[in-house]
Amino acid sequence: MENSTAVTFSSGRIWLDDANGIVRVEFAPGTHQTLQIAREVIAGINSITSGARRPALVDLTRVKAADRDARSYYGSPEATASWSAAALLVDSPLSTTIANIWMAVFSTIHGKRANPSKIFSDEAAALEWLKGFRS
Numbered sequence: 001m002e003n004s005t006a007v008t009f010s011s012g013r014i015w016l017d018d019a020n021g022i023v024r025v026e027f028a029p030g031t032h033q034t035l036q037i038a039r040e041v042i043a044g045i046n047s048i049t050s051g052a053r054r055p056a057l058v059d060l061t062r063v064k065a066a067d068r069d070a071r072s073y074y075g076s077p078e079a080t081a082s083w084s085a086a087a088l089l090v091d092s093p094l095s096t097t098i099a100n101i102w103m104a105v106f107s108t109i110h111g112k113r114a115n116p117s118k119i120f121s122d123e124a125a126a127l128e129w130l131k132g133f134r135s
Helices: 035-049 068-073 093-111 123-131
Strands: 005-009 012-017 022-027 031-033 052-060 063-066 081-087 117-120
Touching: 005 035, 012 035, 022 035, 031 081, 035 052, 052 123, 063 093, 068 093, 081 093, 081 123, 093 117, 093 123, 117 123
Parallel strands: 022 052, 031 063, 052 081, 081 117
Antiparallel strands: 005 012, 012 022
C-alpha cells in the first residue's frame, strides 16, 4: 500500500492512502487513548490533509482502552471538521466495545448531524463503504 504522506504520533501513525483516497489511522499495540493522543490524531489528520475533509479508516484492533475525554474530543466540532466519514476497524470483543462506546458518545453529541461512521470487522468492506464519501 503506497502512501505519499505519513505522520507519526506518540501512539501510532497516520497516513494518506492515495490509492483509496482516504486517511488511515493506526495505533501501536496496547494503546490507551487519552485526550492528548486524541488531539495528536486530529492534528496529524489535519497535517496530512492540509485541512481538507477526507474519509478515514481508523484501525482500533490494537487499542486497549479509550478515556471518556478522548471519545468526547473525537466527537467535538474541532475533531469532526477533520473527516467526512469514519470506518472503525475492529477484530475482537474489546475493540468492538470501544467502537460501540465511541459511536454512542458521538451520536449522543451530534444526533442526526453526525458525520457518517460505521463499525467493520472486514477491511475490504470498510474501504468499499468509505469510497462513497470521497470528494
